[in-house]
Amino acid sequence: MEDYQMMLKAYQEAGGTPDIFKDSKIAHLVVNQNKVLGSRSINGLILTAKEKEGGIDVDLRVKEGTRIAHPVHLCFGILPKEGRQEIKLNAVMEKGADISILAHCVFPNPIKVQHIMDATYILEDRAVLKYKEVHYHGLTGGIEVIPQSKIKVGKDARIMTDFLLVKGRVGRLDIDYQAEVDENGVIEMVTKVYGHGDDEIRVKESGQLFGRGARGLIKSRIAVRERAESEVISELRASAPNARGHVDCIEIVQGEARAKAVPLVHVLHEDAQITHEAAIGRVNQKEVETLMARGLKEEEAVDVIIGGMLK
Amino acid sequence: MLKIENLNIKKDNRMILREVNFEVNAREIYGILGPNGAGKSSLAYAIMGCNDYQPCEGKIVFEGKEINNLSIWERAKLGITLAWQHEAHFEGITVEDYLLIGMKKMNRTEAGEALQNVLLDPKAYLKRKVDTTLSGGERKRIELAAIFTMRPRLAILDEPDSGIDILALDSVVGFVRNLRQRGTTVILITHRADVAKIAERAALIGEGYLVKEGSSQEVVEYFESRCLVCPQFR
Numbered sequence: 233m234e235d236y237q238m239m240l241k242a243y244q245e246a247g248g249t250p251d252i253f254k255d256s257k258i259a260h261l262v263v264n265q266n267k268v269l270g271s272r273s274i275n276g277l278i279l280t281a282k283e284k285e286g287g288i289d290v291d292l293r294v295k296e297g298t299r300i301a302h303p304v305h306l307c308f309g310i311l312p313k314e315g316r317q318e319i320k321l322n323a324v325m326e327k328g329a330d331i332s333i334l335a336h337c338v339f340p341n342p343i344k345v346q347h348i349m350d351a352t353y354i355l356e357d358r359a360v361l362k363y364k365e366v367h368y369h370g371l372t373g374g375i376e377v378i379p380q381s382k383i384k385v386g387k388d389a390r391i392m393t394d395f396l397l398v399k400g401r402v403g404r405l406d407i408d409y410q411a412e413v414d415e416n417g418v419i420e421m422v423t424k425v426y427g428h429g430d431d432e433i434r435v436k437e438s439g440q441l442f443g444r445g446a447r448g449l450i451k452s453r454i455a456v457r458e459r460a461e462s463e464v465i466s467e468l469r470a471s472a473p474n475a476r477g478h479v480d481c482i483e484i485v486q487g488e489a490r491a492k493a494v495p496l497v498h499v500l501h502e503d504a505q506i507t508h509e510a511a512i513g514r515v516n517q518k519e520v521e522t523l524m525a526r527g528l529k530e531e532e533a534v535d536v537i538i539g540g541m542l543k
Numbered sequence: 544m545l546k547i548e549n550l551n552i553k554k555d556n557r558m559i560l561r562e563v564n565f566e567v568n569a570r571e572i573y574g575i576l577g578p579n580g581a582g583k584s585s586l587a588y589a590i591m592g593c594n595d596y597q598p599c600e601g602k603i604v605f606e607g608k609e610i611n612n613l614s615i616w617e618r619a620k621l622g623i624t625l626a627w628q629h630e631a632h633f634e635g636i637t638v639e640d641y642l643l644i645g646m647k648k649m650n651r652t653e654a655g656e657a658l659q660n661v662l663l664d665p666k667a668y669l670k671r672k673v674d675t676t677l678s679g680g681e682r683k684r685i686e687l688a689a690i691f692t693m694r695p696r697l698a699i700l701d702e703p704d705s706g707i708d709i710l711a712l713d714s715v716v717g718f719v720r721n722l723r724q725r726g727t728t729v730i731l732i733t734h735r736a737d738v739a740k741i742a743e744r745a746a747l748i749g750e751g752y753l754v755k756e757g758s759s760q761e762v763v764e765y766f767e768s769r770c771l772v773c774p775q776f777r
Contacts (some may be wrong), residue, residue, distance in 0.1 A: 412676075453634075482634075519631040521593055526614035526623050526645035526693060536644070540635030 622696030
């Protein structure tokens with residue numbers, strides 16, 4: 233089977249729909265290790281990828297005022313058991329652009345795999361970006377994933393990021409997202425991860441709300457079981473009038489797993505406000521007992537609760 | 544159907560139920576009245592088998608079998624369930640999925656009908672999440688709908704009227720009657736005399752003791768004349 237077909241098969245197994253790559257209205261990029269297997273730009277959106285040793289450089293630009301009707305599909309992966317992939321992504325949403333991106337990162341059989349995503353997102357004024365990244369790392373756990381993003385949100389612009397790694401093993405995950413938000417800009421960063429075995433999860437997300445009326449939400453939902461460990465650092469800094477932010481972290485711990493949460497909240501202006509809430513520990517007993525009173529065993533109830541939280 | 548024999552419950556080194564005895568007959572609506580803090584909810588948790596509410600003395604007998612040592616889910620499998628006074632919220636779980644959890648045979652049509660039974664529009668609610676975006680009254684009704692879909696043999700309803708506006712009280716009363724009509728025995732915990740009157744019989748709990756048992760009319764009158772006028776019970 234050719235690499236492209238194998239990649240699509242892995243993509244499908246990870247929950248993707250390969251048929252979208254045939255649709256001429258949908259921009260996409262499919263990459264195995266450092267090989268570009270498929271790519272399409274569409275009117276108003278330029279997507280270029282350049283192969284290099286150990287990875288690729290990707291440029292994505294959405295023209296001013298362009299609203300892209302269908303989500304752009306990105307599929308990154310490493311099919312062999314060993315390999316390294318470094319992706320440098322530069323994305324620019326020009327003024328008033330509006331786009332959704334759905335990225336699938338697929339590593340079906342990793343024994344010694346490293347995936348590094350070094351991304352920059354620039355949202356010019358009034359631009360909107362919804363970015364969803366779904367990972368599937370198989371069941372072996374021999375993988376290290378390091379997603380790093382620097383995000384600039386212009387005036388009245390909005391970005392919503394959604395990172396999901398809830399099926400299969402995690403391996404070692406080290407997320408580092410940093411955002412700066414200008415006047416009336418909005419950032420919402422949501423991360424959901426389920427760690428098993430000896431997975432290591434580190435999530436660091438920070439937002440600088442420096443513009444008047446800037447808004448920020450950092451939401452983390454992490455579940456760890458067996459010997460997995462997680463550390464979540466969520467930082468919001470509000471330094472302008474009417475800047476508002478909220479940090480919301482839930483980590484559920486089972487078995488010998490360990491979890492740590494560090495909310496960092498800085499308010500540097502008297503008219504700014506940031507709130508935070510965090511709950512770390514076992515599944516809420518009342519939720520468990522409620523489901524048990526519907527006839528579920530305790531472990532089934534816990535699975536339902538964690539499944540809902542990570543959905 | 545349910546027999547409570549000399550039930551004593553201790554929590555945090557304090558007796559919260561003492562020497563409680565009563566029986567509930569099959570397909571009966573049995574009221575439990577009492578002021579706040581009397582031990583009504585503790586009794587419900589004990590019958591359901593919740594952690595921290597295990598009897599230190601006495602027996603809970605369901606259909607002739609002592610169930611003291613059964614877990615919550617084992618009691619649920621026997622047909623006992625509980626609608627909590629303060630319901631839990633579930634992030635990411637839709638109302639539809641929540642209603643399906645307790646059904647013996649999953650039936651999406653019946654989930655919609657259960658919502659209609661508590662005056663909620665299925666189109667508006669089935670895909671909503673059972674989370675904190677629901678108001679207290681909405682969450683309460685969804686809990687009652689979940690009880691309805693379970694078709695339990697014994698439903699313990701802990702203050703199903705709390706958080707429900709006065710205009711909707713009739714719907715709660717109608718719900719309880721419907722539940723009984725479907726063959727469910729109901730233990731109805733309330734401190735609203737007008738709701739308690741739909742029960743055939745009732746018991747009054749005060750400071751952990753069963754103070755009085757009789758027809759709901761008698762118990763409600765006793766409650767109104769002795770408890771509600773007593774400042775310590777307000």
